[in-house]
Amino acid sequence: MPKDSFDSDVIVIGAGPGGYVAAIRAAQLGATVTVVEKEYLGGTCLNWGCIPSKALIASTEAYQNVLHADKMGVKIDGKVSIDFDAIVKRKEKVVTTLRGGVGMLFKKNKINHVEGFAKFVDKNTISVEKDGKKTKLRAKNFILAMGSSVIYLPVPGLEGGQKEGVWTSDDAVNPPFVPKKMLILGGGAVGVEFSYVFNGLGADVTLVEMMPTVIPMMDEDLGKELGKQLKKQGVGVKVGASLDKCEKTKNGWKCHVTTGGKTEVIEVDVVLLGVGRKANTDGMALDKIGVKLHRRGVEIVDDSLKTHVGNIYAIGDVTGRIQLAHVASAEGVRVATNIVKGEAKQMDYKAVPNCVYTVPEVASVGLSESEAKSQGYEVVTGRFDFRGLGKAMATGHIDGFVKVVCEKKYGEVLGLHMVGAHVTDMIPEGVAAINLEATIESMIDMIHAHPTMAEAILEAFEDAHGMAIHK
Amino acid sequence: MTEVIMPKMGDGMEEGTLLEWLKNEGDSVKSGEVIGNIQTDKAVMELEAPGKGKLAGILVPVGETVPVGVPIAALLKDGESLPDGWGSGAPAAPAAEPEPAVVAAPVAAAPVAAKSTGRVKASPLAKKVAEKAGIEIAAVAGTGPGGRIVERDVRAAIEQQSTRIPAAPPVAAAAEDIKVPLNHLRGIIAQRTLESKQQVPHFYVTVEVDLERIETLRQAFKEEESGKVSVNDFVVKACAKALVDMPEANATYGGDHVLQFGSVNIGVAAAVDDGLLVPVVKGCENLTIRQISQSVRDLVGKARDGRLLPDEMQGSTFSISNMGMLNVDNFTAIINAPNAAIVAISTAKRVPVVVSDDEIEIRTVMNITGSFDHRVLDGASGAKFINIIRDYLESPTHLLS
């Protein structure tokens, strides 16, 4: 093969929400594109992350709704129970359908899908290995989108895998059974979502989080509220707590959990590690061709997402920055456009929505109150509880609230933070507000449909302005 | 006596409306007691007594709006009475806020160049920041999607302005340095000219115009006592005709197109006390030189008296800057964006000129220099245009119809 002949303009390594979206956009813009994927199309998000977890949550919520249907005046005679196999099968069907969808999109956009593990030979060549067979592929540009995988966080005494009752999120989305008693380590999005699922399906769940609230990456009012709601549902929420060590028992683990200086021993069948992921960079000879790595993943030189090798870009989880599917996709679109159009535009991370799909849901975008203050803003906040809304009362979704964080002098919208039913579907209003540089005054000028849960956003902005109508 | 002034109850507050007095004249009030309600642009706020005493001399009736810092009533201690002339409008020193920033009214009343009408594509935050900084948002160049003006654009504009206004006096300022704060008009001129010079690629073409025939004509006008016509009037008329002949110059750059205007509206720069205004003579293509002359005289007079209406400073399609009376040999003018061209008129002089047959004659000539937006016109068109003006000025009977 002559030295400067290429198989494609762009090779994307990894077909998660970062890689597959980048590939499609590059193809739409006219590039010839190859995607190398060692496992399943859709990556973590579609196969082990966002989608299967949401499918399990949906089944759990359906079960809970039936259990509590009497509150809505619906009487159920006879026993209500779950068919766990059917729940897992349904989830599996959702995942395979979506996976097939990505494959269809590749065909439609004439994207060359190569199965196997990619490793760099030089900065324009990779070798792809599948079942012991190696193929060389050359391209002008590469997009690294290898994502991340679970790792086992070291806990003294805790050893083994699924068989020994030590689960990661990969096991939790393919659960062999509903444990009777389980301890979930880490109160981030993954930890609280599985707490909701397994508690809702009948497990006795203890959730251990080191920080003073669950979902500590969000405005602390949200974590407080979610912690309260999960407790109400029966989850043993322990915040400011640590899992010091575990001892193996016949059927599981004795867990030593310290909260505020007091240690208790909790016996469980399963310990679920809800934290700990690692960028997938091993065995690819990245350092050999000059792509620099840092502790958490591939190092990029700036927000145009170039690596230290000019024709190689990195997006999504593999950069060790924001680990969210929609960020990976947005970075994919940016990089694909930059490559094909020869631009060097930077990502803007000012308005990245962050959602948690528990019941109630949590959604947040922009600066939290404490972040805004520590960045030197003079802050005004507004808050409105859903219970003040007609829609919330009518549908029985009165828990939770909306909180807005704004800058005082100009009324600039800095953050929107919500906990309650359907809030993940309401967060785009906050994204638009921040991206379009809305002010409090411009927000309260917008007519919100009645009756909707989103009226609480209007009211919270009114509150920040000093005049909520229903407060 | 303690003055009760319209308090500043928020960062952006410039004036307040008295909603109600909760106390009557003669009532005794304690310090901090709520004596009335005030409506600001944001909320209804309570007016607290700034001291104790009897409420007296209410100057602001319910419903009236006054600027922050202005006295609105007084509090009298036992034995005190209102000073003579209380409320006669004598400028009482604003007690709480010595900053004169609160007297926004006279500035607002002064004619402001091209107050933006119509929709400005700008983010709400950008508008707010501009408003608080006293920047004309329409004059800010937008860099957001589709040219939308976003916060960083306004910040950049403020930055540009503030490089002109040192934020603080130098620590050991030499005694003879005087800091003259920019008045509103200066601020606008500064911003407009900077923007034009930065954003419009200018090029310049100069020609010498022989004024002999115009001088002869003017002399005839004078002798026949048919009313004065100035050189400037001839220039305006010549430009109007040249613009009709060459609509390419009567245009503006539109990003993906050039817009050629249907009518010829000529802005005539006029020096005023505190700066420069550009009143616009509209529809010049249909005006006789007499009508132009009259119109220019009216507008410039109004400009000098500060009586120009915003509408009379808007909508120019071309401009003229005349320094004829200032004894200059030649100068170049900054394009009055969004126009595509401006012509600079210098002082007419008697100079030796080589005429036909290589003879030397003393004649009256003047330099005129066109500044052109290279995005709209190229050198050759600029040269052609300035020569058309010259031809008209050198054959002025064409200008009399």
Ligand SMILES: Cc1cc2nc3c(=O)[nH]c(=O)nc-3n(C[C@H](O)[C@H](O)[C@H](O)COP(=O)(O)OP(=O)(O)OC[C@H]3O[C@@H](n4cnc5c(N)ncnc54)[C@H](O)[C@@H]3O)c2cc1C
């Ligand atoms: C339980 C769970 C729930 C989650 N829920 C959400 C959620 O609700 N919302 C959200 O936004 N995010 C969620 N996430 C995070 C989200 O899944 C990730 O941020 C997202 O998948 C990152 O996308 P990516 O394209 O960067 O990488 P990935 O999705 O990890 O995809 C990388 C792909 O690259 C492949 N690959 C790796 N190395 C090679 C190689 N050398 N050669 C070939 N192929 C290779 C991998 O097999 C993989 O398919 C969740 C994560 C987990 C674990």
